[in-house]
Amino acid sequence: MMHRTILENGVRLVSEEVPGMPSVTVGIWVENGSRDEAPEENGIAHFLEHLFFKGTERRTAAAIAEEIDAVGGVLDAFTSKEYTCYYAKVLTEHLSLAFDLLTDVFLHSRFDNLEIERERSVICQEIAQIEDTPDDLIHDLFHLDYWRGHPLSWPISGTAAGVSRFQRSDFLSYLDRRYRPDRIVVAMAGGARHEEICAQFGPALSALKGKAPIVPSTPPVACPGFYPHQRDLEQTHLCLGVPCVSVEDPAWYAAYLLHTALGGGMSSRLFQEIRERQGLVYDVSSFLSTYRGAGYLGIYAATSTDSAPKVIELSCAALSDVAREGITADELRRAKGHAKGGLLLGLETSESRMNRLARCEMYFRRDIPIAEVAEEIERVTLDDVHALAARCFSGEHRALTLLGEVPRNVDYATLLGNG
Secondary structure, eight states, X not given: OEEEEEOTTSOEEEEEEOTTOSEEEEEEEESOOGGGSOGGGTTHHHHHHHHTTSOBSSOOHHHHHHHHHTTTOXXXXXXXXXXXXXXXXXXXXXXXXXXXXHHHHHHHBOOOHHHHHHHHHHHHHHHHHHHTOHHHHHHHHHHHHHXXXXXXXSOTTOOHHHXXXXXXXXXXXXXXXXXXXXXXXXXXXXXXXXXXXXXXXHHHHTTOOOOOOOOOOOOOOOOOEEEEEEOOOSSEEEEEEEEOOOTTOTTHHHHHHXXXXXXXXXXXXXXXXXXXXXXXXXXXEEEEEEETTEEEEEEEEEXXXXXXXXXXXXXXXXXXXXXXXXXXXXXXXXXXXXXXXXXXXXXXXXXHHHHHHHHHHHHHSSOOOHHHHXXXXXXXXXXXXXXXXXXXXXXXXXXXXXXXXXXXSOOHHHHHTOO
């Protein structure tokens, strides 16, 4: 059962007790990500996330690591485009340690100048690693190409040049503006009671004051077209995208089922045609990226340079076919089963349950029961899916980013269907 408490200063505490589950995961979520950065700040939210684990008034960075390791737990964090999370996963018997570590790093980190310089080097290595990992890099490039100039397009880690400029005063100023109680959600799931999260986090976080300024944000404008990025790689990586729903859109369920039928599994159209029948790729898949006020459906594949035009052609043909005719009743049935099965399997860990709770609170300000999700999935009709595909999949909306050896003498506009 889900429980929700709002402190007087606006901090929200949400939890789900799962009797018999041996672990508990608790996270402090801040509704602040790379989307909330000014151009000159790109990467600061991610850099700041790293610094929280580099020493507090009571603990060194080594002591923090030693304490969580000593109980076999996990203490970690991640930054996305719209939020940042600091979390701990432990056996339920060690919950008090998880509370203490999280509140200590979140409220009492020192942000020592020496640690900032060390971590600056670490983050530059992380950025370089992404540059050397084409199946990661191409997604950053696609965002930059497709939503050009919008904060949602910027890489979460920032750039090496930008990261090199941040000083301690920049981090403290950003914390003061963005880490306010009205932007904070504490989520917990597993074998612990709601009273425990209230008793531990209530007093610790009640001292926070103020509200974060509203960051004006209009939806990004899609930029369809062809975007080549020449690199000396063994394969050509491609990301093909079309506009789709936002995370809050009621049509999200239809979009998810559409993506599943198109490229979300081994029985999907793209996998069966491009991998199984044509043998052109090791893997091909679709994905749904949704944010507040914006979203897109993407297709990713890596193949030989010679095969890239054919893979693009087949991917675009699949989009056109679905836009024109929709999907079959059997495809919709399989997609619904896949979605519901994946949802239930995802509830096997306290970490996944904690993530679901926090996202529901941040985006919808309420819990969305599993039964309600299942009902929404079942309610989607073939007409719903077809209407969405017809609206989003036309050639004029398509954008293609290529990374690697770019095939020459190819009319990409015609291949995409937007020529």
